[in-house]
Amino acid sequence: MARETLTRDQIVRTAVELLDAEGLEGLNMRALGKRLDSAATAMYWHVKNKDNLVLLATDQVWGELSLPDLDAVDWRSAATTMAVDLYGMFTRHPWLVQAFAAHVLYGEGKARHDDHTLAVYEAAGFTGTQADQAASAVFTYVLGNAAGVAATASLTRKLTRDDTTAEEQFQDAMTKAQEIARRHPRLRARLETPAAATYAAAPDRAFEFGLQALLDGLERQRAEG
Template structure:
């Protein structure tokens, strides 16, 4: 395929597909060119380099997020919807968590989301830097929770790939983690229950529980204290 038949949109869309399948470490111009049935050099006519491609892919998936209408819902409903939607995006595209650790992530899609997020917390009663801190606290909470999903996705790729030792390493690591955990009473009690999950697993609805607890705290801070 010649460079004339490539378009930036097709390149970025294919890059997202490659990132979803192989992670950030699997993205390179050669692999992308193969998926596009094109020479890697032809891709460079449309994107500067790998870093630029990551930013373009990031901005594309950021466009998947919806922004609640603040005239139709209260701030807390909007905050919950945005955080849940953001968490869903991170778990659909776990490489994005990796990108935050290795790149300065920016673009129109992220700016659109961040601006609306500030509007949500301004609607709650926060002003100036307070709104920034509230939005950042929720964003950081979502990103931190998504890191576990990103790690699981990376491990799954290794287990499904050609790395014959990955599964054995995983079983060995989990066995050692459980052995250490059994030395501590509360961890041992949880691991010995009939429905116990793996040591590294979180209970169901942990994300939802933590998000609502965080919003509870923000709501208390945003509400003016009554005069005594």
């Protein structure tokens, strides 16, 4: 594909597909050009560099998020919807968690989402710094929960690439972790229950439980303030 027929939108959408498949470490102009059947140098006519491409890809997926109508729903419902949607975005695109650790992420889509998030907490009665703190607390909770999903995705890619050796290393690490855990009564009891498929696995609906507990705390703090 000649550079004249490429568009920035094509490049960004393909970059998202590549990031979903290979993670942040798999994104480079050569791999992107191969997916687009184009020379790697053609990419630079539309994007400045890899960092710029990551920003564009990030803003592309941020556009997937819907913004609840605050005239139609209460703040708590809106906050829950936005947090669940955000978590869903991170789990669909786990490379985003990596990107937060390596880049300063910004763009129109993210700004639109962040602005509406503040509107949600202002609707709850938080003002100024308090609204920032409430929004930050929920965002950090969502991002922290998504870190496990991102780590699993990264490990899965490694197992796929390295085949037997990585699988053996993983199983060996899990065996050693369980051996240590069994020395402690509460961890041992959980490992011995049928629901404990793997060591340190999160229980069902842990994300929802924690999110509602966090929103309970914010609601109580606002009522008492």
